[in-house]
Amino acid sequence: MSNVTESDFLHHIQTRGYLYQCTDIENLTKLMQQEPISGYIGFDCTAPSLHVGSLIQIMLLRTLQQYGYKPIVLLGSATTRIGDPSGKDEARAILSEQEIAKNKASILEVFKAFIQFDCGDTAKAVMVDNSDWLEELRYIDYLKEYGKFFSINKMLSMDSVKLRLERQQQLSFLEFNYMVLQAYDFVELYRRYGCRLQLGGSDQWGNIVTGVDLGRRVGTPQLYGITSHLITTSSGAKMGKTANGAVWLNQNALSVYDYWQFWRNTDDADVVRFLKMFTELPISEIDKLAQLKDKEINEAKIILANEATRLCHGQEAMEAALKAAQGVFVDRLAVDGIPTYFITQEEIGEGMPIFKLLHKIGLTESGSMSKKLIQGKGVRVNDQLITDECLLICNNDFNVSGLKISVGKKKHCLVRHSARNS
Template sequence: MAPTPKSEFLRIIMERGFLADCTDLTALDEALIEGPVTAYIGYDATAASLHVGHLLNIMLLRWFQKTGNRPITLMGGGTTKVGDPSFRSDERPLLGPEQIQSNIDGMQKVFAQYLDYGDGKAMMLNNAEWLDGLNYLDFLRDIGRHFSVNRMLSFESVKSRLDREQSLSFLEFNYMILQAYDFLEQHRRYDCRLQMGGSDQWGNIVNGVDLTRRVLDREVWGLTTPLLTTSDGRKMGKSQGGAIWLNGEMLSAYEFWQFWRNTTDADVGRFLKLYTELPVDECDRLGALSGSEINEAKVRLANEVTTLLHGADAAASAEATAREVFEQGGAGGDLEVVTIGADTLPLSIVQLLAQTGITGSGKEAKRLIAEGGLRLNNDAVGDPQIQVDAGMIGDGLKISVGKKKHRMLRIG
């Protein structure tokens, strides 16, 4: 197909960096032009909140709706009872029905911030609706016969587990069949013609496309987004203190804002395109800034992303608090600035604390970390081997020792 698709949805997601693969981009483009199209992304209820790693695909659903299509958020009330084995080294712990429902309740709060569920514009479904009542023998006869075990074993998500000689239970092996069945059922019930997800779900998505075509002889498609890492190679959504949760009860709006404010310089333009609705030209302009100007681009990023999730007032409050803490030291005082030469980096956090005199010795630094008394940019530090490099320091790294001692580390 032409480099620039004709449909608004595909044009937007391609220029903003959302697209990894599609089973038939030309046919999907034509269907979107005729539109509207219904598409879904599935979310298993394995935690009480979604995290930043989910935000890319939530934004994908938001763009899908904003371009006149109907998104479905599919809660995995049924599949969570099995557990997705994709690219895992061990089996997920099995959750009871009460915990699964509690997790779904927490996840639904996040989706309501990004999608409009009024008047059938978006739909929220639970695959327990059709999975819980399945007759096993009927399911094997009607659905299982369409799956080749040889082909299932060839998918990278399964093959990588077996190649490492790690156990894969029969329960987990069934997961890809159940996910494929989800697509089939949603096509039957709601004319859903597109499944989207992260690129780690490619095999599962292709299974659903193939099953729907085999059983119903209908043309449907699959589309994936790239698996994101930060420019320094870290998995998107992880910090020193753990997952960046999207529920305000699990992570404050201020901490969420800080996560985005601390984005590495090289990631600012890319993240603006993916996680905000600013025009692409503006994202490119902000991402190209350097020196002290890139800091204001990071503030813009933090404000835009926080506004989408927590609201404009929460974003403004977080920015005001951050400026007080970082620029004025909080409580009317100034943060003491500590400098370190770029040529001495990288250093472990223990070496850095001792070398800069923030702690009296490496031994004291290790004790501080072990007792949970050290924070970097308000994230708790639990690993004394964490490496601090110039990219991590950026325009300034706030080091908190206990509750009252704060230092701003800069390269000088």
């Protein structure tokens, strides 16, 4: 794990821009100075991969471990069957046990890149599943022992419930139980692992506070909660979502190259903030990068892409993605599955319209589809947006590496002159 230079965990997460709310930061600071506490974050198994919207939470667990505290990754096989209503206008789709188990196994691989589960010391991470205790609960006994501690009035005031009701969207009794079970998770994790801290996004504040309160009512030592900002881009878009879909963390869901390109395409206004949150570069180095202006800021974007990709996928994969982005290909099937298409100078002739070239190299199914993509601002040549569907591509447009053509952020091809005509 990399060294950190700030004096303590709480100061670190404030400096990097993670910290949004804390239930009792003064007493939590004292506790963390006295003993190596445990902290957890829960992740439901709703998809085969987490996306970059979950990356802040993963970085918090990684940082917690770097400071010598034990991170607990809670995978919610049980709560996945209910669905967290937070931030949703309708109920989540109910998954089968087989789908949940498959998603859980896939998600596990992400955490292995960021957190150490075999470091052999007090900070060794733990992976648990709330099905271990929630499935054993007897409903009547649970209601009798814990139901009296939950106020319906208070639950109705929680954002996850209130916002759904204000929009006149249905909230099922099943979903209404979600915060009750999440609160019980916190108490159970204290009993099993001595866990005193729950972390999560700001949309989880109500659920976290409910767990802290339940702990107090059933006689645990004081529990604490921390939330981070829900990250949006400078344009207001939700982090992790793009026009082409989610930016997944698992390589089998999104190629390393496209993951690298996501960070490389960060808006100028977001670069410094994302360097603080999604890399481990020292703040002093980030402050220097913050001075870059105009075209020079592309250097900072490349560093962001490199560092974020290295953390998630490793050094070797990052270097391969960087080479692919620079147009350095070694054979017909290029790095990370990006194909190279060879074309003769005779085929290009006096010039080939871009919409025809797109179809010829297999990036679209027809010339008309090519035109629609260009009209929809979905085509780039050498990373430059194309707006003229009849733009002529000529032989002298090819550089040494070739001509990189992209359709959206998931389809890429390097077009090169055939060697026999070079």
